[in-house]
Amino acid sequence: MTTELSDTTLTADRIVHLTDQLAALPHLRPGPRTNALFGDLVQAVLAAPDRQASDVLAHPEVSSRRAAVRDLSARGESALEHAWAERISSATDPQATLAAFPYLDNYHRLTALEVRLLNHSGGAPTSVAVLGCGPLPLSSLGYAAALGCPVVGLDRDPAAVTLARQVAARVGTAGVRFEQADAADVGLTGYDAVVLAALVGETPSAKTAILDRMAGAMRPGTLLLARSARGLRTLLYPPVDLSAMTGFEVLEVVHPTDDVINSVVVARRLG
DSSP: OOOHHHHHHHHHHHHHHHHHHTTTSSSSSSSSSHHHHHHHHHHHHHOOOGGGGHHHSHHHHHHHHHHHHHHHHHHHHHHHHHHHHHHHHHOOOHHEEEEEEETTTHHHHHHHHHHHHHHHHSSOOEEEEEEEOOOSSSHHHHHHHHSSSSEEEEEOOOOHHHHHHHHHHHOOOEEEEEOOTTTTTOOOOOOEEEETTTTSSSSHHHHHHHHHHHHHHHHTEEEEEEEEEOOOGTTOOOOOOGGGGEEEEEEEEOOOOOOOOOOEEEEEEOO
């Protein structure tokens, strides 16, 4: 019992220390110091056993920083994607530059899992929309390659959309287009599968509100794939509240246990 408490305290102290160091940085653009701190934070989250999660999250110093950790994680991921999208777009060999992206394998494994879940839940989709595609649209590109159907990446940030188009053009991907749109009011009746990215909705309540609006914008029978998180990983990404998914039937929930951080929720729009 004493050892368990000690381990929980060590994990909490580590997360607090790393969060405060990240918050003190002048910016979150990728670089040796920033990359090392984010890498250590992710490892601290992943290394903690599931049985510790609730105690670490309840630790007063961690609890008081929960919003800050998510904000830092979101801004750091956005800065990382922007930097790599710019690098790929201007590279002499864009494919080789893409291959050097440090989290490429994580994206490949998560996208492969999601494609299997979509195929298993309703047959191969014939049209997919990705809400929150970001400037480095690896998931959108992966869906198009694996499913062989049209994919539309949507993002509310015009700079992200511009970079996503440039990346897709440089790596020679067909069947994908990118448009500026806000998940809060976009029409989704033209798709039979919709993906909600992990960073769309900064908090569980904000994500629930977006899902409520999406339900009204999707036609009955459409599959929803929402990236979520559980346990200590909810420090990095807001979870989807399954009990609040009005208008959807939850079909499957998968929680990876490796270094793929996001959980995956598959649901069907009720009609």
